[in-house]
Amino acid sequence: MRLTRIVTLSSTLLLGALLAVVGAAPAQAGTAAAPVDYVALGDSYSSGVGAGDYDSASGDCKRSNRAYPKLWAASNAPSSFAFTACSGARTNxxxxxQLGPLNSGTDLVSVTVGGNDAGFSDVMMTCVLQSESACINRVNQAKAYVDATLPGRLDSVYGAIRAKAPAARVVVLGYPRFYKLGGGCLLGLSENERTAINGAADHLNTAVAKRAADHGYTFGSVVPAFTGHEICSSAPWLHSVNWTNIGDSYHPTAAGQSGGYLPVFRSNA
Structure with missing residues (x-):
């Protein structure tokens, strides 16, 4: 009789253990990360101009293996990854x-766009080559464009993304401030010019953030991440004007992509 009770008790405990294991399996499976289909859109700040190690197949788009979309994909292993960001891209x-890879199954989209529409490259060249007054006038023209024209152009991009990828989480990333004011630069632009350029970056970011929010998208500001790493700081993550490779000028270095853009995207993805 005692042996029978022992056998019965042992069987009950074994059955309970088996049920616990079987019951735990669905819960563990439920916590596994869902597969992500990721598409990276945008301009040179997303393609990785300035970071080096470019994919030769990308040609003039200069898509870098050190750009934040590639770094995120390498560490997160999405089920699919399309990298269509391109140097010089405007909203149109x-x-x-760039929208070809988007579809109803796309889960995640990143994008930087708007700086080229606002004439960023021309602003910087005007400030480098012409007088302080010409620089500030050109900055003000760019800000006027951001106020009057850019919102509609951003609406076109954001609306097109939603139409093709209705279920996607869309992360819109902004632009850094370019200069540490009162920093270590002894030559080059005046402090007034640097202040005006930083103000224009803030103005652009405000407009981009507003349009992103109105479309239900997440805006990620990279200004805090780049603070202390601007041009004229002791550890810059941005190229200053580079006469031997002019395209790198005022773009993030590899450290700016990995230390600036990547953490911001990661925290919002």
Missing amino acids: DVTAN
Whole structure:
């Protein structure tokens, strides 16, 4: 009789253990990360101009293996990854040339766009080559464009993304301030010019953030991440003007992509 009770008790305990294991399996499976289909859109700040190690197949788009989309994909192993960001892209270039990989199954999208529409490159060249007054006038023209024209262009891009990828989480990333004011630069632009350029970056970011929010998208500011790493700081993550490789000028270095853009994208993805 006692042996029978022992056998019965042992069987009950074994059955309970088996049920616990079987019951735990669905819970563990439920916590596994869902597969992610990720598409990276945008301009040179997303393609990785300035970071080096470019994919030769990307040609003039200069997509870098050190750009934040590639770094995120390498560490997160999405089920699919399409990298269509391209150097020099404006809003109409994104809608015309970059949205092909988007579809109803796309889960995650990143994008930087708007700086080229606002004439960023021309602003910087004006400030480098011409007088302080010409620089500030050109900055003000760019800000006027951001106020009057850019919102509609951003709406076109954001609306097109939603139409093609209705379920995607869209992360819109902004632009850094370029200069540490009162920093270590002894030559080059005046402090007034640097202040005006930083103000224009803030102005652009405010407009981009507003349009992103109105479309239900997440805006990630990279200004805090780059603080202390601007041009004229002791550890810059941005190229200053580079006459031997002019395209790198005022773009993030590899450290700016990995230390600036990547953490911001990661925290919002």
